[in-house]
Amino acid sequence: MTKLFYFTLSLFILISVSCEKSEDITTEIISNDAIELRSELQQEGYIETIVDSINKQECYFEEWDKTVLTPVSGLIEFHDSNDNWVASIDFGDGSCDQWAVKTWSVTVFPESPEGENQFSVFDFVKKEK
Numbered sequence: 001m002t003k004l005f006y007f008t009l010s011l012f013i014l015i016s017v018s019c020e021k022s023e024d025i026t027t028e029i030i031s032n033d034a035i036e037l038r039s040e041l042q043q044e045g046y047i048e049t050i051v052d053s054i055n056k057q058e059c060y061f062e063e064w065d066k067t068v069l070t071p072v073s074g075l076i077e078f079h080d081s082n083d084n085w086v087a088s089i090d091f092g093d094g095s096c097d098q099w100a101v102k103t104w105s106v107t108v109f110p111e112s113p114e115g116e117n118q119f120s121v122f123d124f125v126k127k128e129k
Contacts, residue, residue: 028125029068031056034089034100037119038076046078046086059096071121072096080108091121098122 033054042048054074060067074091087104098120106115 029061029064029066030123030125031068031070031121032123033071034076034091034102034119034121037089037102041078041087046080049077049079051075051077054091055094057096061096061098068122070096070098071100084108 038048052073052075054071054076056069056071058067059070059072071091073094076089077085078087080086085105086108087102090101090103092100099118100121101116101118103116104112106113
């Protein structure tokens, strides 16, 4: 589970890092609703509970000069088969930003003692114009 978590985190970081820009390439920004993290936890046998529905709105991001349908709030929790909390994904307080926070039990995941990680809810896809 830890290796998969760090692999997913590394993938998010790699996708987020901008490469050399070319006039023939554009970046498409797509909201992913943390689907990879959610699927990963479900595949490990944890039960997903939507505590607060994911709310999306069109948000303008000056750094990309783009408007993107963005999850701005919502809370998803994951529990084990005994209904013990294992992790949460918090999509924010309604502010237009690209960040969500994953929080997890350091008892369940002692190899990740930080217990929290902020990540982008976007996938950045390079496409030819």
